[in-house]
Amino acid sequence: MDPYILLLTGAGALILLVAWLPMALKELPLSLPMVCVGLGFGLFHVVGGEEPLPLRFPVATERLTEVIVIVALMGSGLKLDRRLGWRSWNLTWRLLAISMPLSILGIALVGYAWLGLGVAAALLLGAVLAPTDPVLASDVQVGPPDTGVEDEVRFALTSEAGLNDGLAFPFVNLALALALALNEPPEPGVPGWAVEWLVVDVGWKLAAGGMLGWATGRALGWLMFHLPNRAQLSRTGDGFVALGATLLAYGLAEGAHGYGFVAVFVAALALRDAERRHAFHERMHDFAEQTERLLMMVLLMLFGGALAGGLLAALTLEGALASLAFLFLVRPAAGLIGLAGARHPLRERVAIAFFGIRGLGSFYYLAYAVNRADLWEAEALWAVVGFTVLVSIMLHGITVTPTMRWLDRRQAPAERS
Template sequence: MSAYDIALIVVALALLGAVALPRLLERRPLSFPIIYVGLGAVLFSVPGVATVDPIGNAVVTERLTELVIIVSLMGAGLKLDRPFDWRSWSSTWRLLGIALPLTIAAMALLAWGVVGLLPATAILLGAVVAPTDPVLAADIGAGAPLTELEEEHAPEHEWGTVQFALTSEAGLNDGLAFPFTNLAIVVAAALSADGAWLLDWVLVDVLYKIAAGVVVGYLVGEVIARTVFRAPATLQLAEVTAGAEALAATLLAYGLAELVGGYGFIAVFVAALALRHFEWEHDYYRELHDFAVMVERLLLSTVLVLFGGALVGGLLAPLTLPLALLGLALVFVIRPLAGVASFAGTSAPLPERAVISFFGIRGIGSFYYLSYALAHASFRQRELVVAADALWAFVGFVVLVSVVVHGVSASPVMEALDRRRGRASERNTDAES
C-alpha cells in the first residue's frame, strides 16, 4: 500500500470522525483520541504498510505537531467567554504560576536524581511533559463561544469553573513552558559557569519572547477583529468561507511573532482572546470557532493515526522501567499534587480542585517540544546520556497513558461533577426559600 493511499484513508477517517464521533461518543467512557490512536495502530499493522518513524522524520514531526497546536490554541481562545481580569482568571494564574513550575521542577529532580539523567536532559524532560495540552484537553474544556458574557463573576466563583480553568491553562501554558525548553538547550550549550548564559536566558527567552508574543498577538487580534466585524460578509463567496478568518489570524499571529523572535504559541492564544473580546454579543464567533475546530480535528486525526502507527512500529521499545515509573508518577501523582497545591488558600471546592488537578492531559505539545529541542545540535552533542529514542519512548508512553486514562474517565467524572453541582444548587435554592 502506497503512502498516498494511506494518506487518503487518514483524511477520510479524519473527515468522518470530525462529523460523527462527537455525537457517537457523547456520554460514553471513550474519547476521540483513543479511537484514532487505535485506528492508526490497526492501519499500520497491515502487512506492506510503511512504518511511522517520528525520529527519522523529525522535521515533519515538528512542523505537523506545531501546526496542530497553533490551530488548537485559536479554538481554545475563542471558547472563553469570561472578560479578562486578574480576579476572575485567578484559577489560570495559579495553575500557570504554581502548578506548571512545580511539575517541571519535580520531574527534573526525579529525572536527575533517580533516573540519572544529566541536568539539561532532566530539565528538558520536565518542560516537555509539564504543559496541559490544548489539543487533547478540548473534550473536557470549555464549549463553543456563547453570545453573552459568562455570568460567573460573584466572589464564590473567583477560582473559576473546571472547564474554564483547564481551557485557559492549556491555552497559555504551552507558550510558558517554552522558556524552560530553551533553558535546557542553553544549559546544554553552556561552556562555562560564569552566569552569562543565565542572564541571557532571563532577558531573552523569558522576558522578551513572552512580551513579544503578547504584543504581536494582541495587535493581530485587534486587526482581524476590526476586519471581521466592521466589514461583514455580504457576498456569497464570503459567506461560503465564513470562519476562515480564524485560520488567517492563527497563521498571521504565529508567523509574525516568530519573525520578531517571540513565542508564537502565546501570540496565537492572545490573538484569539483579543478577537473574542472585541465584540461579545455576536453569533459570528461560532463560525470562527467551528472553522478552527474543524481544521484542528482534521490535523489532530492525522497526528493521532500516525501516533498509533508509531506505537505498533516500536516507539515504546526503548522504554526502561525507571522512565515508565517516572511517567506514571507524572500522571497520577506529580501533576495532581501540583494542581491541588496551586489552589491552596482558595474557596475552590475540593471535588473541583481534584478534577482540575487530575485532568492535566499530556499530548501533542510534548511531541513538539521534544522534536524542537532535539533539533538543536548543541543539545544532541553535549547532554544526551540516553538515546533520543528512549526520550521519545518516554514521551510516547506518557501521552498514551494520558490519552487512555483521561479519555476513559473524562465523561463519567464530568457527569458526576455536574450531578454534584445540581444537588448543591438545589440545596442553595431550598435554603433561600
C-alpha cells in the first residue's frame, strides 16, 4: 500500500479509537494509556521500521511532549470550579511545598546512593519524576466545568498536576547548572551560577510565568465575556479558542523568559475566574481534552514503539528496583508527610499520596535536560524514567477505577449524614 494512503488509514483508525476506547474501557480495570502503549509496542514489534527512541530523536521528543503538556495544563485549569485560595487549596499547597521537594530529595538520594548517578544526574532524576503528570492523571481528576465532580481527592490531584509541572522547572535547571559547573574550575565564595539560579530560575521565571499567565487569562476573559454582547469572543462557540489561549499564554511567558507551564495553568484559572458559570468554559475544556487525548494516544504509541526498540536495554536490576521504590515508597511517604494533620479521612490522604502518576511530563523534562547538557548517564536515565512511567501506567491504570469507586461509595454515606 502507498505509504501516504497507509498513513491516512492509520490516522482515521486512531481518531476513531480516541472517541471509542474511553467508553469501551469505562467498566474495565484498564486505562486508555495502557491500551495505547500496548498498541504501539505491538505495531512496531510486528511492522518494524525505525524505532522512535528519544535519544535518536531528541528535539522531536522534547517538542511533542511539550505541546501535549501545555494542552493538558489548559484543560486541567479550565475544569477547576473552586476559586484559588489559601484554605480552599490547602491540600494543594501541602503537596507543592512539602511533598514535591521531599519526593525530589528522596528520588535523588536513591539515584545517587543506589544507582551510582552523579549529583547532577540524581537531582535531575528527582526533578523529572517528582511532578504528578497532568496528562496521564486524567482518570483521577475532577470532571468537566460545573459538573460538580470535584471531591477533595480529585481536586488535590488535578490542582497539584496543574502547578507542580511548572514548579519542577527550577530543580531541572538547578541540575543543569550543577552539571555545567562540575566541568569548570570551582569559584571562591558563593558561585555565580548559584546566584543566577536563585535570582533568575527561581525568582524571575516563576514570577513572570505567574503574572503573565494571570494577565493573559484576565485579558482573554474580558474579550470573551465582558465586551459588548455582539463582540464577545465566547459568542463564536469555537472550542479551539482554548488552543489559542494556551499557545498565547505559553508564548508570552517563554518570550519573557518565564515558565510557560505556570503561565498556561494560571491563565486557565484566570479565565474561569473572569466568568465562572458560562457554558463556553465547557466548550473550551472539551476541545482541549479531545486534543490532549489524540496527542496522548500518538505519543504513548510512540512510547510503546520505543519500548519495542530497546528503550529499556540499559535498565539494570537496581534501576528497576529503584523505580518501584519511587512509586511504592518515596511518593506515598512524601505525600502522607505533606498531608499529615489535614482534616480529611486517612483513606483520602492515602489515595492522594498513592496516585502521584508519572508520565509524559517526565519525558519532556528529561528530553529538555539531555538536549542542553552532555550527561553520560543519559541512556540509563531514559531507561529508569521509561520503566517508571511504564509501571505507573500499568499500576495506576489497574487500580484507579476500583479505588475511586470505593472512595465515592464511602463518601456518599458521609455526605448524607
